[in-house]
Amino acid sequence: MLSQALLRLASAVSRRRMKLLLGVALLAYVASVWGNLVNMRSIQENGELRIESKIEEIVEPLREKIRDLEKSFTQKYPPVKFLSEKDRKRILITGGAGFVGSHLADKLMMDGHEVTVVDNFFTGRKRNVEHWIGHENFELINHDVVEPLYIEVDQIYHLASPASPPNYMYNPIKTLKTNTIGTLNMLGLAKRVGARLLLASTSEVYGDPEVHPQSEDYWGHVNPIGPRACYDEGKRVAETMCYAYMKQEGVEVRVARIFNTFGPRMHMNDGRVVSNFILQALQGEPLTVYGSGSQTRAFQYVSDLVNGLVALMNSNVSSPVNLGNPEEHTILEFAQLIKNLVGSGSEIQFLSEAQDDPQKRKPDIKKAKLMLGWEPVVPLEEGLNKAIHYFRKELEYQANNQYIPKPKPARIKKGRMRHS
Numbered sequence: 001m002l003s004q005a006l007l008r009l010a011s012a013v014s015r016r017r018m019k020l021l022l023g024v025a026l027l028a029y030v031a032s033v034w035g036n037l038v039n040m041r042s043i044q045e046n047g048e049l050r051i052e053s054k055i056e057e058i059v060e061p062l063r064e065k066i067r068d069l070e071k072s073f074t075q076k077y078p079p080v081k082f083l084s085e086k087d088r089k090r091i092l093i094t095g096g097a098g099f100v101g102s103h104l105a106d107k108l109m110m111d112g113h114e115v116t117v118v119d120n121f122f123t124g125r126k127r128n129v130e131h132w133i134g135h136e137n138f139e140l141i142n143h144d145v146v147e148p149l150y151i152e153v154d155q156i157y158h159l160a161s162p163a164s165p166p167n168y169m170y171n172p173i174k175t176l177k178t179n180t181i182g183t184l185n186m187l188g189l190a191k192r193v194g195a196r197l198l199l200a201s202t203s204e205v206y207g208d209p210e211v212h213p214q215s216e217d218y219w220g221h222v223n224p225i226g227p228r229a230c231y232d233e234g235k236r237v238a239e240t241m242c243y244a245y246m247k248q249e250g251v252e253v254r255v256a257r258i259f260n261t262f263g264p265r266m267h268m269n270d271g272r273v274v275s276n277f278i279l280q281a282l283q284g285e286p287l288t289v290y291g292s293g294s295q296t297r298a299f300q301y302v303s304d305l306v307n308g309l310v311a312l313m314n315s316n317v318s319s320p321v322n323l324g325n326p327e328e329h330t331i332l333e334f335a336q337l338i339k340n341l342v343g344s345g346s347e348i349q350f351l352s353e354a355q356d357d358p359q360k361r362k363p364d365i366k367k368a369k370l371m372l373g374w375e376p377v378v379p380l381e382e383g384l385n386k387a388i389h390y391f392r393k394e395l396e397y398q399a400n401n402q403y404i405p406k407p408k409p410a411r412i413k414k415g416r417m418r419h420s
């Protein structure tokens with residue numbers, strides 16, 4: 001009896017122990033599984049962290065690139081007016097990356113038109129119009145007007161041509177082609193699409209004038225075989241072409257006879273007095289005067305010219321119109337004025353006279369005043385100060401801060417017989 005009771009007690013105790021042991025074992029198992037899980041998770045988390053930081057390393061430069069791109073997409077353009085479909089014109093400016101053309105592009109863009117600039121970048125540059133690149137109303141085409149162009153436009157401002165003596169004398173044949181074939185191509189385009197064309201002609205059509213001041217009915221005094229003839233005669237024949245297309249084909253033409261113009265974005269190698277004197281004065285170089293300095297010039301500021309061009313284009317005046325500032329000064333007076341405005345200690349150096357250099361040049365602008373209600377309004381000193389500021393910045397931009405304008409010599413084939 002006693003032994004049976006002891007057996008039952010022993011089996012009850014071992015069952016309890018067994019249960020206890022089983023419970024402990026279960027707990028240990030759960031704990032170890034839990035531990036493994038926690039361990040695995042921390043390894044996983046560490047791995048994830050490492051992967052994340054690697055991805056971050058690769059992605060960060062890409063993000064920076066995207067930020068740069070976004071910045072360029074959200075580039076701030078100068079303010080542009082909104083024009084209704086009816087008033088908005090599609091306007092082509094040939095030579096629109098040059099000095100005058102780029103200012104004209106600014107005005108037409110800000111007035112709300114759609115502007116296409118065509119340029120072969122002979123003397124123009126992208127920098128002059130870079131602030132419009134990407135704008136929905138603006139297009140820049142690298143094209144030479146000597147080749148035909150097929151686009152749809154309502155107005156054409158035909159400015160493509162080198163404008164300063166060193167530039168147009170550099171390759172006289174190309175200057176002639178640009179002003180003749182180029183003008184024919186643009187008139188052909190105007191005829192085809194029914195556009196109005198404005199030709200940027202020049203006071204050089206008057207040559208070395210025998211009347212003073214020059215009005216539009218003066219026929220001029222041009223040496224047809226002199227060094228300037230490629231430009232002067234090129235522009236004269238361009239005018240002739242305009243009137244032939246007007247009479248024969250009914251093309252609407254406007255002809256602006258532009259007198260000397262100056263302002264920011266003038267070419268550093270322009271070679272004409274204003275830019276030469278400013279650059280020389282800014283660099284403490286002697287101001288070079290050709291001849292006695294008593295020859296006269298009259299200069300208009302570029303914004304005045306641009307307003308005149310737009311007024312003429314939108315007028316009903318189809319005969320030539322002078323656009324210039326009649327305020328006449330001797331070259332010597334210009335030299336002194338620029339020297340003073342720059343505050344330069346440069347000397348004035350006299351050199352021998354240039355061939356066919358006109359002695360007097362002053363526009364008669366009665367016609368522009370009467371028919372366009374236009375006249376220059378920017379005072380000479382104000383314009384000069386803006387041009388001086390521009391050239392000062394341009395000089396700073398040059399790597400070595402030294403820029404003496406040295407016009408390229410004219411292209412002449414070696415070994416060829418030349419007529420004197």
Ligand SMILES: NC(=O)c1ccc[n+]([C@@H]2O[C@H](COP(=O)([O-])OP(=O)(O)OC[C@H]3O[C@@H](n4cnc5c(N)ncnc54)[C@H](O)[C@@H]3O)[C@@H](O)[C@H]2O)c1
Binds near residue numbers: 119178
């Ligand atoms: N600036 C003046 O004082 C002045 C005076 C009289 C007339 N103009 C006339 O005004 C116009 C503009 O003169 P600017 O002073 O701005 O000169 P610019 O040299 O700065 O501009 C002329 C532009 O025409 C471009 N060009 C030249 N040949 C070309 C071609 N074959 N195809 C396409 N593009 C071509 C040049 O790259 C340049 O961008 C010219 O027709 C010039 O004869 C200017």
